[in-house]
Amino acid sequence: MIIAADASPGHGARLTIDLAAIVANWRSLAAHAPQTECGAVVKADAYGCGLAAVAPALWRAGCRTFFVAHLSEGIAARAALPEAALYVLNGLPPGSAETFCAHRLRPVLGDAQELAEWADATQGAWPAALHVDTGMNRLGLSVAEALALAGDPVIARAGIDLVMSHLVSAELPGDPLNARQAADFARVRAAFPHMRASLANSAGTCLASGARHDLLRPGYSLFGGNPEPGKPNPMRPVVRLEATILQVRDVEAGATCGYNARWQAPAPRRLATLSLGYADGYPRSASNSGHALVGGMPCPIVGLISMDLIILDVTGAPQARRGGKATLIGDALDIDTVGQAAGTIGYEILTGLGSRYVRSYVE
Numbered sequence: 001m002i003i004a005a006d007a008s009p010g011h012g013a014r015l016t017i018d019l020a021a022i023v024a025n026w027r028s029l030a031a032h033a034p035q036t037e038c039g040a041v042v043k044a045d046a047y048g049c050g051l052a053a054v055a056p057a058l059w060r061a062g063c064r065t066f067f068v069a070h071l072s073e074g075i076a077a078r079a080a081l082p083e084a085a086l087y088v089l090n091g092l093p094p095g096s097a098e099t100f101c102a103h104r105l106r107p108v109l110g111d112a113q114e115l116a117e118w119a120d121a122t123q124g125a126w127p128a129a130l131h132v133d134t135g136m137n138r139l140g141l142s143v144a145e146a147l148a149l150a151g152d153p154v155i156a157r158a159g160i161d162l163v164m165s166h167l168v169s170a171e172l173p174g175d176p177l178n179a180r181q182a183a184d185f186a187r188v189r190a191a192f193p194h195m196r197a198s199l200a201n202s203a204g205t206c207l208a209s210g211a212r213h214d215l216l217r218p219g220y221s222l223f224g225g226n227p228e229p230g231k232p233n234p235m236r237p238v239v240r241l242e243a244t245i246l247q248v249r250d251v252e253a254g255a256t257c258g259y260n261a262r263w264q265a266p267a268p269r270r271l272a273t274l275s276l277g278y279a280d281g282y283p284r285s286a287s288n289s290g291h292a293l294v295g296g297m298p299c300p301i302v303g304l305i306s307m308d309l310i311i312l313d314v315t316g317a318p319q320a321r322r323g324g325k326a327t328l329i330g331d332a333l334d335i336d337t338v339g340q341a342a343g344t345i346g347y348e349i350l351t352g353l354g355s356r357y358v359r360s361y362v363e
């Protein structure tokens, strides 16, 4: 079934998001660690896939705990998830405790001031998480600060029910930082014996070490990203991006294309112009390095990507024709491959997915 499909013609590109694949990915991560609750990180509008559609699909599959980054995302998530446990990773902005309570959101408290402000405002009446920084030096109390708070009445007054930390290099299993962070986090956890603990993101879920604890926090892998770079991707692809071919032309050897003539035909070539550009969220840094698929054939992106247009060399794809389709993401072009071709990571490709597309959800 296709829901929320906007069939209006005249859009440049179509984004199809497979909700069944997101659910299957969540189930497979949950099955990977059956003793552990599997939550879902749905920050940044569910990694660009659309919180309003994704969150209820995960809830129906049995997911009960969700994480977002900002308070505003928490409010949006609450509208989609009336009963879920919702944690806000970026903590408690000054003076916002009332808003958190009004929407039954749980801040992930990351320093003594946040902890004190939340404790004073709620007096233990509403849960929150404690973020301990075990190596990122980004958000959270230091390990020493956290250990010093064990047994302090402020922990109960702040309603802390979850202690968490975040891995620096989980996708690099050989990095000694993983073992150091796991050991530090185990010490923190032992100091808060009555609390649940959470350490693992997508890649951490796949680590052999004791990173799983009580609650998993996968994001990227739910949306088809490979949690173990360098190994075959065990996740189902979620996102498909297809653009219309506007024109096909033949050019002579020596012809150039696009702004600043950054590509020159080494021989006679056939070029196709696609109705999609960097204003749609496709990264300009994939100029002269990315690919699209036409009739299953990989066709290089040639020249600089424009705001609304991309030029492909379709010499090897005899099916290329006006009104036809090119696949920018999908099939052999998974989000990790697309990110790599653009000199970035698949996360940035996903979270940059534009609002100009016709979006369809497949269930």
Ligand SMILES: *Cc1c(COP(=O)(O)O)cnc(C)c1O
Pocket: 041, 043, 089, 165, 166, 200, 201, 202, 203, 217, 218, 219, 220, 221
């Ligand atoms: C974004 C985030 C996650 C999810 O990470 P993925 O690599 O996308 O699985 C988990 N925990 C925290 C604290 C995060 O910021």
